[in-house]
Amino acid sequence: MTDPEAALGLLVQHALAEEFGGEFAAADPLIRPSGFADYQSNVAMSLARRLGRPPREVADLIAKGLDGASAVQTAEVSGPGFINITLRDSWLAEQANGQLADSRMGVATAGQRQRVVVDYSGPNVAKELHAGHLRPTVVGDAIVRVLEYLGHDVTRAAHLGDWGTPFGMLIEHARDVGEQATYDQLAAGDFTAFYQAARAKFETDPAFADRSRRRLVELQAGEPQSMQLWRLLVDDSMAYLRTLYARLGITLTDADMAPESFYHPMLADVNAELEERGLAVISDGALCTFPPGFTGRDGRPLPLMLRKSDGGYGYDTTDLAAIRYRLRDLGATRLIYVVGSEQHQHLEMVFETARQAGWLTGGASAEHAVIGLMTGPGGQRLKTRSGEQVKLADLIDEAVERAGKVIADRYDDPQQRSQIAEAVGIGALKYGDLSVARASSYVLDFNQLLGLTGNTGPYLQYAAARIRSIFQRADLDPARVTGPIQLGTPAERALALQLLGFGRAVSDTAATAEPHKLAGYLFDVASAFTTFYEQCPVLTAEGETRVSRLALCALTLRVLTTGLSLLGIPVPDRM
């Protein structure tokens, strides 16, 4: 155990049991970081009423119980009953050495291995990813990486839009311009122009719109030429997505695409099952299910539309088929939907229906990891149709360009320069989106998102690069450093204490599916390191101090590089 917070919790619980009886051993010890000591426990005040004794008296007894523990230097009661706890340097150093020797740096694998499906990114066939895709993509990927690091069995699922109404339109347009011209245009990555041309025709030419609708019916019936053109659109889109995901360091592969068409053969059966269970009724000519607790205008119950009055299927049915497949066929015990906030009600209805249908039972959970809405400069919603979307690829280019300007005169080798710019630009971009709570809505602001100073990705990368530089100068391999770590100065102590919180930061991130917690933790690590770096010379130190500081550097480097890799942020060797 390297986590001081957990260790102190056990000590406090032990003291509670000793002083007040075993029934208090399970009480939350309420350990919090403190401005007055390393940690404080607020448990005395919370238990005072139950114990029928004044909180200060309770606190005194607990503090007395902590006395003499090897971990505890001092435990002092103050205020209404706070217990301020300062850890012993020797104990902290021992924990840090344990963390250094541990290949997982104190990150415990999950006690119970879960099968988790993470639905994220939300790409569409024949549409470029735009700036709004950044967060659901980057956040989802970080969640996946963290869960896998904890030993969970994770299935990535990008719900690829490849089967809806627009495809009749797109295929008909492809027929009009010819297969070769379509191929050429899409191979160049110019989906937006292709899509917009089709859309414009669809809206202005009734005959084309009519053909498009018939084409969709043929497609969904599996007519060969329609399928062939559809395949072309899908393949080109996949190639585009592969390239962009690779550049962004997103771990989604072709096999992780969970396209709508995949669920198409299941839709009739899903509906049959819901009808059989008495959950589906005909309403206004459409087959609907009305999960309890959802009402719309006029207080009428809200439906999920299982089959439209024209016999077609919409996305409600696809989502139900997907959740059934994930729970029943994949055997998932946790579902995480990394999806925009505007879909919240829809997803809650899907979850409720899955419960009613008996797919989502007590042993499994489904959660909506809400992604806030990105807006334009005026707080207005960005509209796809008017083309005011910023392409994700352009956003990446801009990020890399800005990073490149900073080092324009720094490295002679242009290849090295561009590699660093790429890593730093993408690091800035991803960290910018990962460091704020995913649910907060936000305005797309390049200066905000692509900043290179302060609490940014490059700050963390820079700390790692400085550490690497130390080892390079010393001609040492940081992986071979064994310490021991000894804690002398306040900066060394503060850094060690910060590093020991790594496991907690990772498990908190996994539990809440909130990568900004890990990002915030890593910033604190980098910040503690930078203070240490300013105050504690490493290479010019001598003897045990030098050994200890090198070890502290090595441990910091490992925590930073591991943490950044869990966020999906590249770590350049030099900056």
Next chain:
RNA sequence: GCCCCGAUAGCUCAGGCGGAUAGAGCGACUGCCUCCUAAGCAGUAGGCCGCAGGUUCGAGUCCUGCUCGGGGCGCCA
């Protein structure tokens, strides 16, 4: 009309299951490269935590009401 989310420093945001003096970054201002990378460090200024009640020993945090903003509400996804 109903439901969901939000409102914290000039700007962008953190704030665990209710704990002491509400924290970062950017921007502003003052200093710091003879010294392991200044994408950095040290410091200063900047707050009616939207408003009003309530619960509590204690509220940015929980409850109620209100104001403002965003989103959703049957055959688009």
